[in-house]
Amino acid sequence: MKLTTRDLILCGIFASITAILSQISIPLPFTTVPLTMQTFAVGLTGVILGAKRGFTSQLIYVLVGAVGLPVFAQMTGGMGIVLGPTGGYILGFPVMAFVVGYFKDKFDSQIAIIFGMILGLLIDYSLGTTMFILITKMTLMQALAYCVIPFIPLDLVKVVFVTILGTTLSKRLYLNKV
Numbered sequence: 001m002k003l004t005t006r007d008l009i010l011c012g013i014f015a016s017i018t019a020i021l022s023q024i025s026i027p028l029p030f031t032t033v034p035l036t037m038q039t040f041a042v043g044l045t046g047v048i049l050g051a052k053r054g055f056t057s058q059l060i061y062v063l064v065g066a067v068g069l070p071v072f073a074q075m076t077g078g079m080g081i082v083l084g085p086t087g088g089y090i091l092g093f094p095v096m097a098f099v100v101g102y103f104k105d106k107f108d109s110q111i112a113i114i115f116g117m118i119l120g121l122l123i124d125y126s127l128g129t130t131m132f133i134l135i136t137k138m139t140l141m142q143a144l145a146y147c148v149i150p151f152i153p154l155d156l157v158k159v160v161f162v163t164i165l166g167t168t169l170s171k172r173l174y175l176n177k178v
Helices: 005-022 038-066 087-091 093-107 110-136 140-147 149-173
Strands: none
Touching: 005 038, 038 087, 038 093, 038 110, 038 149, 087 093, 087 110, 093 110, 093 149, 110 140, 110 149, 140 149
């Protein structure tokens, strides 16, 4: 995929939006996984930029955080975070953005975007939970109770808001038409 200067600027802007929304973070008492707006930003990126640019944007976000800039939740960054217990969720963001963007690009309907968001979240949950289990040695049920189940209700609300906001902004910005 050849990226134009415009594409790279858009990818950088959405990587920055993800970094900003990642700072809306509420630590929960029963888990080290904070409640954030990261998945909202990732989904929005996929809807507005599409699959390829969405993937690139989130890859930029992950790489910028991996080199140490404090773009992850609670102003953290570095390889320790990416390779730590919750790093799998971060590593899943480019894939999630690609999946959401793919459904937006291919079908361009709100139902398809909702399906893409749910599938993207399931992939992100799977990657993140697998890495969490490998590092912490928790059982699958413990990891799900700790890292996934408490976040499902808010993530479903995010799916609805991403779909509404993303489709509205996408139509107004004409980013997928060029």
